[in-house]
Amino acid sequence: MSVQLEHLLSRVEKPARYIGGEYNAVLKDWDDVKVRIAFAFPDIYEVGMSHLGLQILYHVVNRRSDALMERVFAPWVDMEALMRQQQVLLFALESRRPLRDFDIVAFTLQYELSFSNVLNMLDLARIPLYAWERAEDDPLVIAGGPCAYNPEPLADFLDAVFLGEAEEAFDEIISAYQAAKEQSLSRRELLLALGRIPGVYLPSFYAVQYDDRGRVTGIIPRDPAVPRKVAKRVVADLNEAPFPTKPIVPNIKVVHDRAVLEVFRGCTRGCRFCQAGVIYRPVRERDVNRLMAQADAIIRNTGYDEVSLASLSTTDYSAIRPLVRELVERYADRKVGISLPSTRVDAFAVDLAKAIQEVRKSGLTFAPEAGTQRLRDVINKRVTEEDLLAAVTAAFKAGWLRVKLYFMLGLPTETMDDVEGINILARKVIDTGLEAGVPANRLSVTISASSFVPKPHTPFQWEPFMRADELRTRQDCLKRRLKGRGLVFCAHDVETSFLEAVFARGDRRLGAVLARARELGCRLDGWREWFSPELWRQAFADTGLTPEEFAYRRFGYEDVLPWDHLEAGVSKAFLVAEHKRALAGETTADCRAGRCTGCGLCPTLEVEPRIPGVAVDAHQACL
Known part of the structure; x- marks a missing residue:
């Protein structure tokens, strides 16, 4: 039975988050399919509907005649309160069926601060939190995405985890599930059938060994049917990979509200802090002709007036100039803009940005990452001060008035000289703008400083998170130094970055902390107004753990890392x-x-x- 919502919608902010029925959404008859899957994005609608992976997997599954995929997002606090008060179960948008009616609930783990939302959504759906508590007729709870490369803090709550690119293997997962059901296999037998698919990890089939200090000393299979190590799956030929040309058009404004072309996947630049540069390797490109055909279809099927060229470093695409030239020539008269979400720090990128932003011009963003060449060499960001100044000179002369520079604080080996280097570089950019003829009252240089979080499977995975008091000292230093006309400074919240580091580097002991945090009311931790460091501290205290032991530990090369399997x-x-x-x-x-x-x-x-x-x-x- 579908959930009745009408009595709730008039009482919540943005009711369109919960009604479904968007253009290009797919609604199938449940009786006509054998496998029913809910794509669960553990954040609110506006964030989840900006995620290209959702659109890809939705297309992959719904093109099959024997399966369906519907969507579910974390409700905002007003809707959650009403749902709990009225005993309304968490539901999928397309059919409004309760989540627990589905065969598979598939979470995407895009960032660690969404982990509490996973548990909260399961609780709202009345699906047992712990995998071992689920009965034969409960949905399988699986997960994928970047954080699946260390899912250990969520291991107790997940039946299966998929490593890699889902369009490569999701058909196999559906077929294995369907075959297991037709053979009336038990839940354990079904999981083992899934575990035979390369890329599928079954947390409950592995035992984690600890020493007397609580540190991981081994991750051992409990059953000989599962591999000692699970390797990611990769799409061999991206050009032939399925891609949605009829994406769902959101009912309301979302974070990234535009058509998306994925021009290539992977990155080989080798920035040592970057997890995406490792987990999405190797580089695979789509042909220009294929991309143009996809652009035509997406614009025709959606009505979008902007096309974003997506990748980790779009200007590295080998055919970027002919692609941009064809897109601009084809769509300029129709006022369809082209955008680059990632811009390389060189004059070539500015020249390219100038060509594609004739329809509408926005600010330019560059990411030097560090304030000195010494530290840029440490992180393998092969960009010089000369590169940056040449790029911003080209930008200012081409008519840009606003530039944003991204940096990180707390990088390995960082000193206060490196922090001061950010101030020096920012002021050189201001001077460059003035020399290029930008009026002082219109010139704007925004300096954004995030906190470095060491991530698994990167060269910096052994490094600790910088102590919070040291990070605040660096932020305060920049706040004092980066003052004056045209300069704007903003920094990420240290507490949220600290918690991100805890879960990025954590092991299964954190499952108890997550469960306790959910009981205390932690959710929507990625939203400043709902993040509560005090509740998280209490959750750690109540479970006998300290977050510092996870965030501040420096691993040795000989140590067993929680994600080594x-x-x-x-x-x-x-x-x-x-x-x-x-x-x-x-x-x-x-x-x-x-x-x-x-x-x-x-x-x-x-x-x-x-x-x-x-x-x-x-x-x-x-x-």
Whole structure:
């Protein structure tokens, strides 16, 4: 039975978050399909509907005649309160069926601060929180996404975890589930059937060993049917991968409200802090003709007036100039704008931005990441001060008035000289704008400083999170220094970054903390107005753990990391070597230039990088 909402909608902010019925949404007859899946995004509608992965997986599943996928998001606090008061179960948008009626509830784990929302959504759906409490007829609760590369804090609550790119294997998961049901297999037998699919990790089938200090010493399979290590799955040919050309058009304004073209996937620049640059390797491109056909179909099927060219570093796409030229020529008369969400720090990127923003011009964003060349070498951000100043000079002369610069505080080996370097660089950008003729009263340079969080499967995974008091000292220093006309400074909240580090580096002991935090009312932790450090501190105290032991620990190369049984493709030996090079201030070249860096990924996955002009034998050093 579907949930009745009409008596609630008039009493909540933005009722369109909960009604479904959007243009291009798919509503199937439940009786016509054999497998019913809910895509669960553990944040509110406006955030979840901006996620390209949702649109891709929704398309992958709903193109099948024997399966359906519907969507569910975390409700805002007003709706949650009414749902609890009126005993309304959490429901999917398309059919308004309660979440517990589905066969599979598939969460995407995009950021660690959404973990409490996973538990809260399960509680709102009245699905047992702990995997071992679920009965034969309860939904399977699975998860994927970037945080799936260390899902251990959520291990007690998940039946299965998928590593890698879901369009590569979701058909296999559906078929295995369907076959298991037809054979009337038990829940355990069903999980083992899923565990035979490469990329699927079954947390309950692994035992974690600890020493007397509570540190992980081993992760051992409980059953010989599961592998000692689980490796990610990768789409070999992105050009042929399914992609939605009839994406759902949101009912209300969302964070990223535009058409999206994924021009390529992966990045080989090798920034040592960047998890995405590891887990989405190797680089694979889509052809210009395929992208143009997708753009035509998406605009025709949605009415969007902006197309975003998405990737980790869009200007690295080998055919970016012909693609932009064709898009601009085809859509300029129709007032369809083209946007680049990620801009390289060079004049080429500014020239490109100028070409594509003739329809509408916004600010430009660059990411030097660190204030000094020494520290940029440490993190392998191969960008010089000259590169940045040349880029902003080109931008100001081309008519831009606003520039935003992204930096990180708390990077490994950072000193106060590096922090002062941010101030010096920002003032040089201001001077550059004035010299380029930008009026002083219209010139704006925004400095955004986030806190570095060490992430699994990166060269900095052994590094600790900088102590909170030290980070605040650095933020306060920049607040004092970055004052004056045209300068705007903003910094990320240290407490939220601290909690992110705890869960990014944590192990299964944190499951008890998550469960207690949910009982205390923690949810929507990514929203400043609802994040409560006091409640989280109480949750840790009530479970006998301290967050500092997870955030501030420096791992050794010989230590067993909580995620060592999960493989992102890049070898641990390469990450160790990169960490050592970082501490020595040595940089590593981008393998797109033709020289293999020996990360070990390409032959392991049997995928050749789709980069025109780079010979296959350039990657033989990986073997």
